[in-house]
Amino acid sequence: MAMLAWNVRGLGNKDTVRALKNFMFKFDSGIIFLSETKQKMRYLEKIRMKMKYDNAHYVEPIGIAEGLLLWWKNDVKVSILHSGKNIIDCELSVNGEKEWFCSFIYGPPYEDEKQVFWESLSTIRNSTQAKWCIVGDSNIVARAEDKMGGVPFEPSQAKWFFDFLNKSCMIELPIQGGMFTWSNQRSDDDVIVEKLDRILSSLEWSETFPRALGVLDVAMASDHAPILLLLQGMPRRCKKDFKFESKWLLEDECFQEVEKGWAPIPQVNSSRIFGRKLKKTRSKLIKWSRDKFGKRRRSAEEITERIKLLQENPLIRRTTNEVKELKVELNKIWESEERHWHQRARVDWLKYGDRNTKFFHAITLQNRRANTGYL
Numbered sequence: 001m002a003m004l005a006w007n008v009r010g011l012g013n014k015d016t017v018r019a020l021k022n023f024m025f026k027f028d029s030g031i032i033f034l035s036e037t038k039q040k041m042r043y044l045e046k047i048r049m050k051m052k053y054d055n056a057h058y059v060e061p062i063g064i065a066e067g068l069l070l071w072w073k074n075d076v077k078v079s080i081l082h083s084g085k086n087i088i089d090c091e092l093s094v095n096g097e098k099e100w101f102c103s104f105i106y107g108p109p110y111e112d113e114k115q116v117f118w119e120s121l122s123t124i125r126n127s128t129q130a131k132w133c134i135v136g137d138s139n140i141v142a143r144a145e146d147k148m149g150g151v152p153f154e155p156s157q158a159k160w161f162f163d164f165l166n167k168s169c170m171i172e173l174p175i176q177g178g179m180f181t182w183s184n185q186r187s188d189d190d191v192i193v194e195k196l197d198r199i200l201s202s203l204e205w206s207e208t209f210p211r212a213l214g215v216l217d218v219a220m221a222s223d224h225a226p227i228l229l230l231l232q233g234m235p236r237r238c239k240k241d242f243k244f245e246s247k248w249l250l251e252d253e254c255f256q257e258v259e260k261g262w263a264p265i266p267q268v269n270s271s272r273i274f275g276r277k278l279k280k281t282r283s284k285l286i287k288w289s290r291d292k293f294g295k296r297r298r299s300a301e302e303i304t305e306r307i308k309l310l311q312e313n314p315l316i317r318r319t320t321n322e323v324k325e326l327k328v329e330l331n332k333i334w335e336s337e338e339r340h341w342h343q344r345a346r347v348d349w350l351k352y353g354d355r356n357t358k359f360f361h362a363i364t365l366q367n368r369r370a371n372t373g374y375l
Contacts (some may be wrong), residue, residue: 001075002031004023005226005227005229006020007222008037008222009223010039011044018334031077032070032072034068036065044069052274055071056071068087070104078092086107089103089124099131105135105138107136108139114139118161130205131204132204133173134198135199137181138197138198146195169203173200173201174200177308180224180311181196182196183219183223191320195223199229219307261281303326310322312327
């Protein structure tokens with residue numbers, strides 16, 4: 001199960017909502033925590049229902065600033081213990097397993113509030129005996145290597161953070177995918193990048209989830225990158241079964257590939273010819289389909305990887321402008337894909353603005369089964 005935590009810097013932008021949907025689908029996140037939503041509950045509830053999350057808890061913004069939300073699905077049991085402008089503290093369990101504690105945080109950005117926040121966090125529970133993890137934006141640069149550019153790191157800024165770690169016996173989980181989680185998104189000599197978003201845990205929690213891992217995704221539509229907490233580590237990739245897709249029959253090239261695969265095979269025992277031809281035809285169709293239909297997805301993945309590479313090397317000249325251009329291109333690909341599935345699904349009762357590619361995909365598959373007699 002995956003938990004997504006992201007400082008969205010406002011959820012009123014359609015690009016932010018689209019990015020959230022893509023992050024959510026990547027690892028099938030059972031829990032989503034967003035900070036700095038800057039939106040009222042009524043608006044956020046519309047997005048939640050479109051994304052098919054069953055439950056929610058909100059901390060309303062103060063004016064047009066701050067705001068937290070927590071969404072979760074029914075296979076996750078969540079009991080909210082305490083919430084405020086900087087924290088949603090809860091007890092939860094996944095698939096009926098034993099409960100544990102999780103605090104989703106948005107650390108105060110102002111220096112005069114940091115001491116009170118971290119000291120109050122240390123009094124929530126005795127973490128030497130509790131299964132407890134903390135996820136979110138700490139708003140703390142903890143070490144010199146956690147920052148590049150701008151004013152030099154000052155160790156005193158992290159005093160309250162390390163006091164909390166020592167007092168509560170918490171450790172920091174590794175996060176794969178990059179060193180920095182925030183950028184001021186400027187170019188050349190003005191760029192500043194920092195590691196602000198973290199995953200902390202008690203020793204008891206770490207022993208319960210020994211494979212737990214943090215993953216940093218590409219920063220889209222916000223100056224923060226989202227972090228994913230994977231409780232069971234990276235999922236193993238399984239080899240997919242071969243399935244003949246009906247859309248192939250619409251392409252003349254499909255029949256050409258079948259003819260190539262079914263061509264005579266010299267010097268093969270007659271009892272094995274049928275199996276060898278099936279295998280050869282399958283390989284031809286897989287390669288042809290990947291080249292013809294997989295181009296859009298490969299392009300999106302290549303652009304995503306390029307953005308991640310640039311964000312990991314923020315001091316390269318012209319990095320910021322190139323990242324902006326790549327984000328625009330990636331958004332166009334996502335929108336094109338949404339239109340593609342919307343048209344094929346033939347759903348008249350949803351407007352185009354209700355972009356949910358996964359939902360439209362499911363409807364398309366259902367229609368295909370009905371048309372071919374599988375339902």
